[in-house]
Amino acid sequence: MKDPKSEPAPQDDYGGEAKWQGPGILADGCASCDAHQGPGSKRLQRCAGCKRVLYCKLCKLNAKMLQEISGSQPQAAGVAAEFDKWATLHRPIFVFAIYHALQLGKNPDAYKSHGLYVEFTAKPDRHKYPLHQRYNVGMGCIVSLDTLHQMVSETPHGEELATVYPRPEEDRQIGVILLTFNGMARWQRLGLMELEQLGAIARSIGIPKDWVSWLEKAINENLQAKIRLPRDFKGGQH
Structure with a gap:
């Protein structure tokens, strides 16, 4: 390298x-x-x-x-690289999608057994949009971490992806989202900081009833640019 x-x-x-x-x-x-x-x-x-x-x-x-x-x-490599860059941009939003979906304010240990599965689709003529708006949420659901593992195993390079399968440990608060687009599967391993801090920020940006609709709205409105995380927070700590 x-x-x-x-x-x-x-x-x-x-x-x-x-x-x-x-x-x-x-x-x-x-x-x-x-x-x-x-x-x-x-x-x-x-x-x-x-x-x-x-x-x-x-x-x-x-x-x-x-x-x-x-x-x-x-061309496929270019599409994959673009999606990866887009996903990295929205990592702060994914943190709060986990918080909302798993109701971590009420069930603080839910991330240890469950994660999110989200399918994305590209907007028609997506390059007419700024990067943060080029993809839409197709569907999303809460699934067990073991189910996510199985789903990844069935994708291209599934066996290799399974070797880096993120299993949260007792001493680290790591939330997991599996993103899929155009046949690709991408893990997002997200540090959740202290839940009291997370909850306070979540309340400041609004607590939705439907996390999937909220995620779509947050992406299109580029909410990640408005979220203020603590300076010492490492969103991808793992």
């Missing part, structure tokens, strides 16, 4: 080379997503080339899948 500083900037339409690259070198975080690790932890891997960049197994696998299809299916 090359040093990210030597790599060219990605294309605006995300249809260029599907190489793994991150925005920079982080002392304790994945250079591709916002996953981080604490002192003494070895959850993230170090680049074998530059020995400096850290990355998580999930980002490495996603990049591998993009690289495999970029040669024979460059």
Whole structure:
């Protein structure tokens, strides 16, 4: 893997080379997503080339899948890269979708046994829209983590995706969403911070009765840009 500083900037339409690259070198975080690790932890891997960049197994696998299809299916690789960038943009919204859907204010341990499954569709002529508005929620449901695991196993690269299947541990509050689009499956592993903090922010942005409709509205209104999370909060901690 090359040093990210030597790599060219990605294309605006995300249809260029599907190489793994991150925005920079982080002392304790994945250079591709916002996953981080604490002192003494070895959850993230170090680049074998530059020995400096850290990355998580999930980002490495996603990049591998993009690289495999970029040669024979460059258009499909571009679509997948665009969707990944879109999903990363909306991670704060996914945190609150989990909070609302699982009713963590009333059932604080629900994330240990259940997660969300959400199907997305692309808007017609999606490139006429800003990135955050290019995809619609097709359907969403609450399912057990074991069911999510089984669903992933049946997708392309399912066995490999299963090896990075996020199983929340007792000492870490991690919510799980499985996103699907155009035959792709993508894990979102989301740190939930202290539930009292999460609840206070959730109340400030409105508590919906229907989390699926709320998610659609939040995406189209780019609510993630208005959510103010604590500075020390790591949304992708895992």
